[in-house]
Structure formats: C-alpha cells, structure tokens
Amino acid sequence: MQNLDGKSVVITGASRGIGEATARHMAELGAKVVLAARSGDDIERIAEDITQAGGTAMAKTCDVSDYAQVEGLASHTTATFGRLDVLINNAGLIDPIARLDESDPAAWSTIVDVNLKGVYYGYRAALPIMLAQGEGTIINISSGAATGALEGWSHYCATKAGVLSLTKCGHKEYGDKGLRIMGLSPGTVATEMQVQIKASGVNPVSQLDPDVHIPPEWVAKGLAFLCGSGGDAYLGADFSLKTDEGRKLVGLPLIDN
Template sequence: MSSRFESKVIVVTGATSGMGQAVAERVAAEGASVVLAGRRKDEGEQVAADIRANGGQALFVPTDVTVESDVENLVRTAVTEFGRLDGAFNNAGGMNSFGPVQDLDEAGWRADLDVNLSSVFYGLKYQVPAIAAAGGGAILNNASNLGVVGFESVAPYVAAKHGVVGITRATALETAAQGIRINALVTGGVDTPLARATMLATDEGRAMVAGLHPVGRVAQPEEIAAFAAFLLSDEASFVTGAALAIDGGFTAR
C-alpha cells in the first residue's frame, strides 16, 4: 500500500470499532501515526495493539468527546507524543432520541446534540490550531446521510448532523488560508457492530435498510475508510468545505 501519510499524525475519534477503526487502520497502513479516541478503553487498546502488531504506529487515549477537557487532552497528547498533528477524523456519534418531536424530552435532545455536534465543535476548536502549527492538513467530520436529508422519528439526530455540515462549511472558510481543509462525510448505512446490534439485527431490518439504498446494500467499513483516506490525504488538496456522499445513492433520490 502507498505511503500517503508518512510522517503524518492523525487523530480518529469513535475509533474502537466500525468506521473509526477502519479509517484508523487504513491511514496507519499508509504510514500515519494514529491517535485513537473512544470511551471503551479495552477495545481501544486492542485496536491500537493490532495496528502496532501490523507495523503501524498507534496510541489510544480514553476520551469522552462530549467533554471539552477530554478533547483538549486528546489533541495535546497527540502533539506531545508525536510532535505534531496533521489531520483528524471526527467520527464519534450516535442516536439517543426516537419518536415524534412532541414526544421527545430535553435530556434526549441534548444528548444527541452533545455526542453528534458539540463533539465536532470541541474537536475543531483544538485540532485547528494544532494543525495550523504543523503547517496545514485536513479534517473530516462524519455528518452521515442525515446531515443533508430529513428522516422521521430521529429529529434531534438529524438536526445535529445538519449542524455538522454547517460547522464544517463555516470552519473551512475560516481556515482555508492556513492550509487546512475541512470536509463533511455523508455516509449511508454501514455494516458496523453497532448497526448489527440495532437496525441490522434481523433479516427484516437488514432488508429494510438495504432497500433505502439504490445499490441494494449497506457499505462495509473498509469502503468508507478508502474514501476517507483520500479526503484526508494531499491527493484531495482542492477539496474543502464540501459535504461528500458515500451512501449507495441514498441522498440522490
């Protein structure tokens, strides 16, 4: 595999499984030193150990991305341990509230905004100056397909992910002159451990989710990782402020 990320340091949040893990493994295989973040310490340490066993450089930092001081510590640790920061994949997220908006409570609303949107704000707040100090780089925020379209019964998640697209575009304009590119990833359904435990847990659920995508299936995490690695690399040097779909045609309808 190529060495597009040789000598580069990349932070990945939500890195203990699924898309985050796949992206971390992909950029590490291409030469990056990867700083993994997540709340599940055992799983995170195992992903980091597996990357190192395959010849890569990886460090896991226990992080709750809804806590600003945790995110600040994550970025500080990356710079302290590896001397710089060149990129980030802000991938942590999840759904906490389900049902019609009139039936939702404030706690669920705030939980969705915290994990999906505030986490990205905290990431950008500390990643941007660190990457600027290194001479520039790239940040990719996972907005999901529901960052650009609506979907019933998950209004807080949809609102938060639309916010991710908005903050991506705003900060891309703020940082372009500093050599920092910031984009949003619009992902469709992906076969992750979390998805297999929820919406893909049954044959009926899997068929329903696959049917939402014109290609007739969900993605594998490695497919997302290949696209994310391109967007984080210098090969995408003219791409910034964009919401880019890898969603099997979901948002083309």
C-alpha cells in the same frame, strides 16, 4: 493508494465500526494513529493489534462531549508525535430513536453533546495546533441526514446539519491559512448503528436490507483519499460515497455493479 507516512492522525469514535476500520487502514498506509473513544479497553486492544502488525498506534480514552478531555487528546498527540496532521471527527450516536413527542429531553441533549459539540470541541482543540503548523486536515463524518429529514431522527438530522455547517464555516475561516476542512457522507454503513436503526422500525432506513450497507473499510478508504490532493475538490463540502463518481475516485465497486 494514498501515502500517509509519518502523518499523525487522530480518530474519534475509534473503538469499532468506521473509526476502528479507519485506524487500521491508515496505519497500514504509514500513519501514526491515535485512537480515541470512551471504551478504553477496546481502543487499547485495537492499538495493540496495529502495533503488533508493524504499525504505530496509541490509544487515548476520551469522551468528546467533554472539552477538557478533547483538549487533552490533542495535547497528548502533539506531546507524543510532535504534530497533529489529521483529525477525523467520527464519534456519533443515534440511539434512542424516537418521534419528537416521545423523545427524552436528556437523551436528545446527549446526542447534541456528542454529535455536534464533540465536533466543535475537536475543532477548538486542533485548530490552534494546526494553525501554528501552517497546515492540517479535519474531516467530519457527515450524513444524508444533514439535508434530509427522517422520522424519529430529529436529534441526528439536526446535529448532522450542524456538522455540515461547521464544515462550511471551518473552510471559510481557515481555507486560506493552509487548513483543509471537509466532510464525508458515506451512506448507510454496516455498523452497530444500523442494528439500532433496524430495531427501531421507525422510518424507511430501518426497512433497508442489510446487504445494501457498505462495509466500514470502504469509508476508511474514502477518508484516506480525502487526506490527499484528491480531497482538495471537496474542501468546505461533503464528499459522498453514495455516488459512482465518489466511489470511482476512491477505487470502490460502483453502485450498479
């Protein structure tokens, strides 16, 4: 099990799903977690749960589509904990799902603002801090949609392809400066997003049986694994939980089991 004692970990989209599970898991591993999301009440509740369980957690309301708020998140983290060791760019949206000719331009733009610009803003705010420290880890939540087109998901596929490019660019620019940058592609996860996908009925993913979706706690374990030396083999690339190889490394049940 990865030891994150004393590490300062910022998690965006931490009010539910993957973000919440990751905050709880990493706090159990000794990390000082900063939960960031637009839903202030939710992250305050989760942070209080973590604190009462003996962990260290702080909630910071943040809309990742607003650079000033993301910069404030990074500054608040270093002011409180002295460092920013790990940034997990998890915040993301997929709704509304629609074919291109039926899509709403404003809604499509919002997905770009959150899913793609939000990751860039995280980079821009965290990189100067991490470079000054001489070390740091950034993990972007990726998707198979980054490389595979799906009907009705033009906004999601385009932004996740952009995030994969940011992962590659980040590693190319800062991999030789002590920074570790990579992505995690979890496959389908049992979160609110899958409820929205199911309701759309647009493409094959919406037809999947809910039993095939992995729990967000598995993704949290994958992210913790990447924070350690095991993640070094995946710098500048996506680590996948959709293969037995990835699951075995993390200690998760294999696909055929």
